[in-house]
Amino acid sequence: MNAAKKSADKTVNTRAAKTGKAGKHPSAKQQTKQQAKQAAKQLAKQQPKPASTRRHSGEWSTEQSLDLYGFERWGNDYFSVSKDGNVTARTLNAQVELIDIVNGMLERDMQMPVLLRIENILDAQIKRLNMAFREAIASHGYRADYRGVYPIKVNQQSQVVEEIAAFGARYKHGFEVGSKPEIVVALSTLEEPGSLIICNGYKDKEFIELGLSAIKLGFTCVFVVETPSEIPSIIECSRRTGIEPIIGVRVKTTASVGGHWNSTSGDRSVFGLTTSQLVELVDLLKAENMLHCLQLLHCHLGSQIPDIKDIRSGITEVCRYYADLVAEGAALKYIDLGGGLAVDYTGWGSTFGQSRNYSLNEYCDDIVDTLKTTFDSYGIEHPTIVTESGRATIAYSSILIFNVVDTTTFEPGHLPAANKEEHSLISSMRDIYANLNESHVQECYNDAHYYRNEARELFRRGQLNLRTRSVCENLFLDLLQKITLITKEMERVPSDLEGLDISLADIYYGNFSLFQSLPDSWAIDQLFPIAPIHRLNEKPTRKAVIADITCDSDGKIDEFVGDEGEVARVLPLHELRENEEYYLGVFLVGAYQETLGDLHNLFGDTNVVSVRIKSEGGYDFVKEIQGDSIADVLSYVEYYPKEMQERHRNTAERAVREGRITARERQQIIKLFTDSLNGYTYFEKED
Ligand SMILES: *Cc1c(COP(=O)(O)O)cnc(C)c1O
Numbered sequence: 001m002n003a004a005k006k007s008a009d010k011t012v013n014t015r016a017a018k019t020g021k022a023g024k025h026p027s028a029k030q031q032t033k034q035q036a037k038q039a040a041k042q043l044a045k046q047q048p049k050p051a052s053t054r055r056h057s058g059e060w061s062t063e064q065s066l067d068l069y070g071f072e073r074w075g076n077d078y079f080s081v082s083k084d085g086n087v088t089a090r091t092l093n094a095q096v097e098l099i100d101i102v103n104g105m106l107e108r109d110m111q112m113p114v115l116l117r118i119e120n121i122l123d124a125q126i127k128r129l130n131m132a133f134r135e136a137i138a139s140h141g142y143r144a145d146y147r148g149v150y151p152i153k154v155n156q157q158s159q160v161v162e163e164i165a166a167f168g169a170r171y172k173h174g175f176e177v178g179s180k181p182e183i184v185v186a187l188s189t190l191e192e193p194g195s196l197i198i199c200n201g202y203k204d205k206e207f208i209e210l211g212l213s214a215i216k217l218g219f220t221c222v223f224v225v226e227t228p229s230e231i232p233s234i235i236e237c238s239r240r241t242g243i244e245p246i247i248g249v250r251v252k253t254t255a256s257v258g259g260h261w262n263s264t265s266g267d268r269s270v271f272g273l274t275t276s277q278l279v280e281l282v283d284l285l286k287a288e289n290m291l292h293c294l295q296l297l298h299c300h301l302g303s304q305i306p307d308i309k310d311i312r313s314g315i316t317e318v319c320r321y322y323a324d325l326v327a328e329g330a331a332l333k334y335i336d337l338g339g340g341l342a343v344d345y346t347g348w349g350s351t352f353g354q355s356r357n358y359s360l361n362e363y364c365d366d367i368v369d370t371l372k373t374t375f376d377s378y379g380i381e382h383p384t385i386v387t388e389s390g391r392a393t394i395a396y397s398s399i400l401i402f403n404v405v406d407t408t409t410f411e412p413g414h415l416p417a418a419n420k421e422e423h424s425l426i427s428s429m430r431d432i433y434a435n436l437n438e439s440h441v442q443e444c445y446n447d448a449h450y451y452r453n454e455a456r457e458l459f460r461r462g463q464l465n466l467r468t469r470s471v472c473e474n475l476f477l478d479l480l481q482k483i484t485l486i487t488k489e490m491e492r493v494p495s496d497l498e499g500l501d502i503s504l505a506d507i508y509y510g511n512f513s514l515f516q517s518l519p520d521s522w523a524i525d526q527l528f529p530i531a532p533i534h535r536l537n538e539k540p541t542r543k544a545v546i547a548d549i550t551c552d553s554d555g556k557i558d559e560f561v562g563d564e565g566e567v568a569r570v571l572p573l574h575e576l577r578e579n580e581e582y583y584l585g586v587f588l589v590g591a592y593q594e595t596l597g598d599l600h601n602l603f604g605d606t607n608v609v610s611v612r613i614k615s616e617g618g619y620d621f622v623k624e625i626q627g628d629s630i631a632d633v634l635s636y637v638e639y640y641p642k643e644m645q646e647r648h649r650n651t652a653e654r655a656v657r658e659g660r661i662t663a664r665e666r667q668q669i670i671k672l673f674t675d676s677l678n679g680y681t682y683f684e685k686e687d
Pocket of ligand 1 (some may be wrong): 392
């Protein structure tokens with residue numbers, strides 16, 4: 001890896017992620033919560049509580065885990081649980097247990113955390129998308145084709161882009177590019193002549209020349225005009241090179257759509273031409289005798305559009321533009337509907353921002369149906385349908401897997417038996433127990449708080465020693481645990497006591513960095529499904545939130561996909577067992593997470609492993625990419641590991657000179673330093 005180049009990437013990405021937090025999304029957080037509440041209410045009305053979520057029996061089956069973590073609700077048929085209680089990844093004819101892959105990695109001395117990519121899933125998603133459009137086209141008697149393009153920005157990793165080119169070749173699946181680096185990627189990766197390359201973003205002359213050269217090579221490369229000022233450059237380059245351009249135009253739809261990313265549509269969208277700019281463009285092209293080059297109409301309603309109604313109304317509006325441009329004499333052939341096909345991260349099938357109320361087939365059906373009906377009524381020839389699905393294409397195929405390195409519980413520690421000499425505060429707290437029942441629960445809670453605070457105050461003033469305070473704190477926790485048990489059985493819980501179990505939830509420390517691997521979880525409170533990848537034949541007896549190992553108070557996950565449209569505040573997990581690793585998977589992380597990640601606390605890229613599941617069973621490691629070493633991440637922030645080593649050696653030599661260490665000790669100390677520089681940035685187990 002080229003460190004210098006990567007360092008530039010990282011700097012930019014850090015900034016992007018930060019602005020994301022500060023500028024773009026502040027209201028998103030509130031909106032999510034509100035939406036979640038509404039969705040919860042709606043769903044609670046509609047759905048009876050499934051029997052299997054009433055978990056009282058000591059027995060536990062893998063079916064209960066399947067339901068508890070919702071694999072089949074959000075997994076798009078790609079994830080399930082085996083009889084042995086392990087999560088499986090599967091496609092039509094092949095499946096593998098994720099824990100097998102983890103074990104295979106450990107045998108190869110690759111450490112957690114790992115970003116696992118499953119090629120078959122990406123392959124299957126590309127196939128599903130293309131086939132779903134083909135079927136909708138056939139069933140509606142639509143008289144043109146579908147052509148998909150993958151927007152490179154959604155996951156630019158070379159291996160991912162190469163896989164998409166390979167799996168998409170049979171459908172002539174193309175690329176959407178938004179910059180010069182991205183068109184360079186498209187040109188060096190696509191092979192199938194006739195594949196589309198859709199060029200969005202501001203284009204300088206070099207960008208335009210690259211696009212024209214793509215046409216020469218046999219690709220259908222379209223310049224989507226973002227502003228009329230791009231036109232003179234396009235005309236000039238085309239005259240100079242003698243290559244006729246294919247021009248597209250991006251329009252602003254006025255209908256605003258729901259979800260997080262709705263600012264890409266509506267009046268204030270920064271992208272797309274206004275109606276007067278559109279008229280100006282048509283006149284300009286007419287005057288240059290180039291109106292026949294205007295072949296594509298583009299719109300992008302936004303990403304992750306949860307409500308199918310918004311998609312339908314957006315498209316209806318785009319059709320109007322299309323029809324009038326045809327009437328103006330433009331030789332339109334393609335209608336490009338951008339991205340927006342949502343992923344149901346929660347599995348709720350609702351209009352909640354991180355869900356969707358439609359299936360892939362409904363999406364395709366609605367688009368084809370709307371286009372056919374509208375264009376038939378105008379008597380316009382059916383255009384080729386283009387979509388730029390990024391998220392839905394790539395999200396499913398990546399899983400972040402990490403081990404849990406430690407837990408904190410809020411269980412009381414040792415509680416000594418009552419004795420006559422104990423502090424009066426301790427005996428007062430013991431007295432609370434006598435009263436502890438449903439009718440006195442609030443009073444007991446208040447008393448417990450009172451005495452606990454008293455203990456803290458006396459400690460501050462030096463009137464209570466550490467041991468006594470510790471007993472008081474333990475009694476307090478014990479009381480709270482018992483109060484929680486009581487409130488669970490109550491019909492109406494006093495509002496003070498609501499969520500008490502959440503404040504007593506365990507903290508599980510995961511070996512990963514939220515900032516590096518799940519930036520959207522931090523920046524915009526994106527929910528990703530999270531579940532243990534093994535032990536699913538055991539009842540999860542703990543409730544926990546997850547903290548990463550960055551020691552940053554923001555580095556935690558305390559919102560989870562719950563059932564019944566609920567954003568859960570705790571995740572049921574298993575108790576850790578001694579000398580045994582516990583692995584969690586964060587699912588559907590293929591889209592947008594990898595390049596937005598930053599180097600918070602200098603945790604670097606994780607190891608990445610790509611596997612192909614074999615139909616005869618088992619899997620192949622297709623590719624392993626080692627995560628960043630400590631030296632790698634230090635060089636991204638302009639340290640020079642060689643120099644650091646030299647200086648460290650000098651410090652060690654001085655210690656020898658001055659008699660603090662021996663020459664042999666110096667050698668060991670230097671070796672430790674050098675090995676660390678070459679090592680992984682994450683928590684490593686000693687062998
Ligand atoms: C980001 C983007 C996409 C991808 O959208 P998804 O919702 O991820 O499919 C498509 N087109 C354009 C123009 C984009 O900016």
